[in-house]
Structures are given as C-alpha cells and as structure tokens.
Amino acid sequence: MDKAPNIQASKALVNPTLADGFFAPLVKSLIKSLFGSPFNAVCTLVFLWILTLLIPSLVSWGYTNAVFAADPQACQEARGVGACWGLIRAKYSVILWGRYPFEQQWRAQLTTVLLLVLIFRSSIIGATTGIRKSLAFEWVGVLILIFILMSGQLGPLEFLRSSVISPFLGKPFTVVPTDLWGGLPLTILLSFVCIVLATPIALFLALARTSEMPLFNVLSKTYIEVVRGVPLISVLFMASYMFPLLLPSGYSPDVLIRVILGITLFAAAYIAEIVRAGIQTVPKSQTEAAVSIGLGYWHTQYLVVLPQAIKVVIPGIMNSFISIFKDTSLITIVSLYELTGSLTLAMNGDALWLPYKLEGYLFITSVYFVFCFAMSRYSLWIEHKLKRA
C-alpha cells in the first residue's frame, strides 16, 4: 500500500515531466524520508535544531565578521568573532610553494601545472586504453623535465645556463637544492612518484605471497609483516638518518630520494595486502584455464589473474593512494616542508599571523580535500566503467 506512491515519486525524480513538476515529487519524497516515522521525525528535528545553532555562527565567523584583507591589525580586532582570511592572502606563497626561493617560484608553479596535467592525462589514458609504453616514456620525460626545472641542475648542458637560459628568461636560473623544495608541488610529486613506484612492487609482493614457492612466500610475508608493524614516521626517520650510516661513507643519496624510497616501500606492503585479497577472489579454475591454453606463470598472472583481482579491490587500492597523498605530510619529520609543513613554516615564521593557525589549516584542508575528492571520484568512475564492460 505504501509502496506505490513511493515508486511513483522516485520515477518522477528520475524522469521529471512537466505535468508532474520537478519539485512536488522531490518535496514529497523528502518529507517521506525525513518525517516518515516518529524516530526519523525526532532525528530530523534535533538535527535541524543543531544546524540552526551552528550555521548562523559559522556564517558570522567565516563571512560576516571575517577579515578578507591582509591586514593584521583588522584581524587582531576581529579575533574571536571573525575569521582572518587575510592570512591566506598574506602567506599563500609560502604555504603553497614552501621554502622555494621567492624569485624562482614560477618554477614551482610550472612544476605543479606539469604534474597535474601529467596525472590527469595518465588517469584518462590509463582508464580508457590502458597503461602503454608511450605513457611510461611520457612519465620519465616529464619527471626528468620537472627535476631539471625544480633543481636547476643542467648536468652536461651546464654551459647553457649563463649563455642561453638566463638571458632568455631575463632573470637568473639558479640551482635549488632539494631540501628547499616544498609546498604543494612537493606533496603532489612525492605522492605521484611513490604511487607509481609502490604499485608494481606491491603486485610482485602480492604474487610472491600467493605463490606456491615457499621461499618467495616467506620472504614476502616477512617483509609485509615487518613493514606493517612499523609506523611510517619511524620508517621516514630511519630512511633519513639510519640509511646513510649503512652505506659506504661519502655516498649518501639525496634526502628526497631516501624519503621517496621510504614511503614507496612502506606503501607497497599495504597495497600488496589489498591486491592479495583480490587475487584470492579469483577462482583457481581461472588459473587452470589459463595454463591449459599454454600460458606460462607470468602471462597467467598478468593477463588473467591480476586484471580480475585488481578490478575487485579498486576501492581499497584508491584508499591506499589517498592515504599516501595525506601521509606525505609526515615528511616534515625529516625537514622537508610539503603543504602541511610549509603552513607551519609560514605561521611560525611570522609572529603577526601566528594566532590565525586555524584559518591556515582550513585553507590547506580544502586543498587536500579537492585532491582526495578527485581521487575518490576517479575511483568510482573506473569502477563504474569496469562494471559496464
């Protein structure tokens, strides 16, 4: 009895016609879901009451009484009643680009754009035609370009610096050591490189862990258990301070490379476990069918098992990717100032703006949110695409 009008309402929602109007069925179904039962009605009322308390004060703090000008005096006066968005105007360049030398910041900005374009292109190509060799070449090419752009190291082309590049730019093109890289480009670069490196390692770990060969099985299991038993922060700490002690003296890779290595090896263990779960959902009969048509071990895994396994665990893998993106904020521990780190840097460096940390955090929160939300939508899109196939 109850169902008939409901179906009608939802049909009208999906396919509103002029006769039904758009809002009438919408309102009807809203009322039904919000006040359908006494319990729902009470929940709705309580929720509305909380909202009426929160929204006005949020609006008055965040908008009505807020200070939008980069004016510390005005912010001081509005303290406690209004937000100080002027902070962002005053400090955005340190927050977004970290300790990168101010007059060279266009290089960090260009890097960010290059990375975003590369990631966007890869995501679309990866989802439509699959990851091909040409894409891998593009990655290597763009990453080398980014390295040159960010570091300013020209290697064998050093002679071009003063004769061609600087005159062309109309300003000096200086060398910027990696420990001065920071802010948003560092966050994106680290996440991208670590994700791209960790995924294949994770696939091998997962294959080893599900393999029937005891040696690989035990090695992979041990690795995964050890890494999962250690917090990322200590991995980073060790990568940064202990690793150089183990290497022959005088040879110590750049701190950025050590950090990339640390995050990659850490993330690989987690992704491996997710992939293993996926591999276990692929029935043994699929492997039997694959080997019965003459496919060897690697072809069987690559062509038959992994595509089916990964399809199942895409949400889990994307979860890990999002985690990696946010976990890059931990590299402050080894004095690299990515987005979160450079916010702290920007705040602590200037006593005038120190009281408005909250506004700064809200700002980078929104930056993180944009990226994480995009990643999560991308994952849903891929899932949807695969379901249709």
Place this chain on the structure above:
Amino acid sequence: MNTQAPVIEFELVNKWYKNYHVLRDVNLNVQKGERIVICGPSGSGKSSLIRCVNGLEPYQGGHLRVLGRELTDDARTVQAIRHSVGMVFQQFNLFPHLSVLENLTLAPIWVEKVSPEVARERAMTQLERVRIAEQANKYPQQLSGGQQQRVAIARALCLKPQIMLFDEPTSALDPEMVGEVLRVMTELAKEGMTMLCVTHEMGFAQSVADRVIFMDKGEIIEQNTPKEFFTSPQMQRTQEFLKQVL
C-alpha cells in the same frame, strides 16, 4: 592395427591426495585419432586421470608420456605439452574480463606470438566452426551455458591441439543445451581429433567412441568397444553402474 607409438601412455600411474589413493596402477594407451570416453561413479578418479594428461594434477608413481614426452615437473615440458593438448572444463572457465574474441586470441598472441590479425582470423574460423561467430564481441556472462561451452571448445581449438580433453563438458548445462555442445564434439570426433572425454552422456559414447573405459575407486575396471561395453559388460561393478545410468 595402428602401429604408431601411442600419443598418450599411462604406465602404472599412481596418484594420491594425501592419504587418499586417487589413481591405482593405471595403464592406458591412446592412439592418434582415437576417441575414448571415460565413465564411472563420482570420485572414481576419471577427472584426475585426464587432468594428469596436461599436468593440471601431479602424479606420484609410474610414468606418463604425452606426445612422446615424459610429463615431468619441468615447467617447459609441461607448457609445451599443454600447448598441444586442449582442455574443456565442466564450468567452461572462460575469462570473464575478456570478450569472446579476446578469450580466443589470448594464447595465440601471447604464447605463439602471432600477429593480432592472424589470431583474430584464426579465432573467427574456430567460432564459425562452433557456430557462434556472431557473438564474438560479447562477454562470456552475456552468453548461455551452451554457448559458453562452445566458446571454450573454440578457445582450446585455437592452439591447433593434437589431443582434446573434455572434463564433463555437459554436466553443468541445462538439458536443452547439451545437444548443441555434443554436436560440436561429434563433429570434432569425425574430423579425426584424438579425444579423451569424461562424460555421462552414454548416447555420445555409443555413437562416437572407439573405446569406453569404466573406472571405479581409482582403477580402470573395464574397457571395450562401445558395442561390447553396453551390451555385454564383463564386470559386476560395470553392470551395476550401467544399470544406474542407462
């Protein structure tokens, strides 16, 4: 009498699953072009027997030679034998993430390294042979059981095998689809394919097989031409089994 060396030779083959003795002293020679139907109650070891032929199951005692090669643990030998031995499973085991055509071209492209065009042509020929060419771009889940099994047969045939193994190919099918699969198998038999077929389809055995083998508790109890086998079975266990299935 065929004087050629047999294409499959079981010599006192024994197999255990832990303490369970699955195959007991199996001796069996299969000549080129011979069509053999293996029947018996469930758990009699008939599936294990044919799964040994392409190395899906290891055996622990005796010797097994396929196409003149001793089947060992060596991955290359096993892979080479699998390449010449096609197999059709009870549950079809098509690859759900690939289209029908991709299911068929996978091994030619990746194992034989033929060009995609050649593989495609070969696949279409096989699909026409099993009368399903119009479904080439569909995915396995979009096909009926009978159609899926015919695709599975075509997939095995794409590698131009010398021997075909069928492991209860019609047991998972709705009754009205059994006929279309048996028809394809009968045509294959008439073309001279060497076939080892585990099945309960006694009509197929009577009309197609050169030899029917009855297994029970891991042993080959009786083997004979279909005519003799069905009209005058020698052993009591065979008689009891036939009473149940006929």
